[in-house]
Amino acid sequence: MAPSHAAHDSAATAHRIDGRAIARSLDERTAAAVRAIVARDGAPPGLAVVLVGNDPASEVYVGRKIEACRRVGILSFEHRLPAQTTQDALLTLIARLNADPTIHGILVQVPLPSHIDDGMVLSAIDPAKDVDGFHPVNVGRLSTGTGGLVPCTPLGVMMLLDSVIDDMKGMDAVVIGKSNIVGKPIAMLLLEREATVTVTHIETRGLPDIVRKADIIVAAAGAPRLVKGYWVKEGAVIIDVGITRLPGEGGKTRLVGDVAYDEVQHARAVTPVPGGVGPMTIACLLANTVKAAEMRG
Numbered sequence: 001m002a003p004s005h006a007a008h009d010s011a012a013t014a015h016r017i018d019g020r021a022i023a024r025s026l027d028e029r030t031a032a033a034v035r036a037i038v039a040r041d042g043a044p045p046g047l048a049v050v051l052v053g054n055d056p057a058s059e060v061y062v063g064r065k066i067e068a069c070r071r072v073g074i075l076s077f078e079h080r081l082p083a084q085t086t087q088d089a090l091l092t093l094i095a096r097l098n099a100d101p102t103i104h105g106i107l108v109q110v111p112l113p114s115h116i117d118d119g120m121v122l123s124a125i126d127p128a129k130d131v132d133g134f135h136p137v138n139v140g141r142l143s144t145g146t147g148g149l150v151p152c153t154p155l156g157v158m159m160l161l162d163s164v165i166d167d168m169k170g171m172d173a174v175v176i177g178k179s180n181i182v183g184k185p186i187a188m189l190l191l192e193r194e195a196t197v198t199v200t201h202i203e204t205r206g207l208p209d210i211v212r213k214a215d216i217i218v219a220a221a222g223a224p225r226l227v228k229g230y231w232v233k234e235g236a237v238i239i240d241v242g243i244t245r246l247p248g249e250g251g252k253t254r255l256v257g258d259v260a261y262d263e264v265q266h267a268r269a270v271t272p273v274p275g276g277v278g279p280m281t282i283a284c285l286l287a288n289t290v291k292a293a294e295m296r297g
Contacts, residue, residue, distance in 0.1 A: 015269040017160050017239075023279035026159065026287060027072055033290045034073040045293035046075040047105040047131065047285075048097045052090060052116065053083035058109045065107070068282045074289055077103065087116045091124050098126040104296060105131035105289035128295060131288040134181065142188050149288050154185040156280025157218060157239050158193075164237055164269045165216070168193040174211050175199045176227070176258065177220035182241055186218050207231075219258035229263030238270040241277050 038044050047069055051062050062078070069076035079093060090112075097106050106129045112118050122130075127137035133151035141148030161168070173195040177183035183199060190197045195216065200207055202221055211217055211231045219227050220241035232238065242258030257273030264270055271277055 012266045014238075014265045014267040015164065017163060017269050017271045017276060019156075019160060019271055019276040019279045022159060022163055023156075023283035026280075026283040027068075030074075030283070030286045030290050031072040033294070037290070037293055038073070043102070044073050044075050045104040045289050046077060046100075046102045047107065047289045048077045048079060048100075048103045050079045050081070050090070050093065050097075050106070050108045052081045052085050052109075053113050055111070058111075062109055065282055065285060068286055069289075072286050074286060075102075083113050085113075085116075087120070090116060090121055094121065094124045098124075098129065103129065104293040105129055105285075107132055107285070129292055131285055131292055133185070133288070139180070139185075142185055145192055149292065150189070151181055151185045152281045152284040152288060153182050153241060153277060154189055155284040155288070156277055157186055157241065158189050159280060159284070160239055160271060160277065161216065161237065168195040168216065171195045171215040172213055173197045173216035173218070174214035175218045175220065176204075176207070176211070177201060177218075177222070177241070179220065182220040183218075186220065190216070190218075202226075217259075221258050223258055224256045225258070225260040227259040227264070229260060229266070232264045232267050234266050235268045238264060238267050239277065240271050240273050243273055243278065 034044050049062055049065055051058055066076045066078060097103050106125050108121055110118050112121060122134045123136060125135055127135045130138055130149055133149045138148040142150055173190045175183050175187050175197065178199055178201045187197045187199045198210060200210055202223060208231045211227065212233055214236055217236055217238045218241060222242055224244040224246060238259055240257035240259040244256055245253045246256055248254040255274050261270065261272060
């Protein structure tokens with residue numbers, strides 16, 4: 001039988017890691033870096049955003065990214081293509097953006113329509129302009145600790161951890177989720193910091209027992225309220241990457257993460273959903289665009 005989480009001190013309250021405040025602080029540093037690039041080059045960095053079709057969630061994300069660019073002074077170039085755009089036409093556009101010296105970052109919003117191969121398109125982006133960090137060259141650089149552009153969400157997760165942990169050396173970290181864009185890169189970034197990392201997923205046997213040993217828990221399984229209070233030891237730091245829209249009261253919907261937030265208040269610190277990892281992802285995209293511009297010199 002699973003231990004009850006009710007045994008924990010109900011008066012305890014975990015520190016709420018404020019992703020919005022940390023993202024604002026990063027944006028201020030990015031805006032200052034943009035001003036320095038303008039002073040040096042006479043023009044700000046440019047980010048090309050490519051959206052194929054009209055997926056409603058993608059429309060929202062693209063709108064937020066363009067608004068965020070304006071806030072920090074990055075030039076954004078929107079390329080909205082119809083859903084029936086061919087793969088060849090999309091690859092031709094990417095080749096043109098790769099060759100354009102005013103474009104420092106290229107972001108292709110995924111998922112793409114089913115007739116287009118996501119992997120082939122993402123691999124066609126110049127690794128030096130791959131601000132999402134998904135190109136195989138950047139994945140290789142991350143796994144070997146040799147620089148490159150790091151995927152935005154994992155980069156944001158590390159900044160959130162840095163806000164509460166001074167040194168991760170020797171700490172037990174458990175990552176729940178093995179995706180190429182979140183779970184695996186986070187595991188590699190934690191290893192770079194000398195943490196001892198266990199990568200798990202929904203099919204992992206004895207998952208609660210593994211998680212209970214962790215000093216750091218990164219939940220990125222896309223499974224709402226998966227991580228219960230009894231899974232978490234006293235004093236652990238939890239980053240909740242999951243975000244799922246569930247039906248709420250009165251026909252409304254509510255956003256929940258992969259962690260049962262109300263049950264884990266005996267943790268040392270935890271990110272809320274929303275307002276934790278989400279704001280960091282876009283802030284790190286802007287920071288990556290500036291880094292790409294700086295690397296090009």
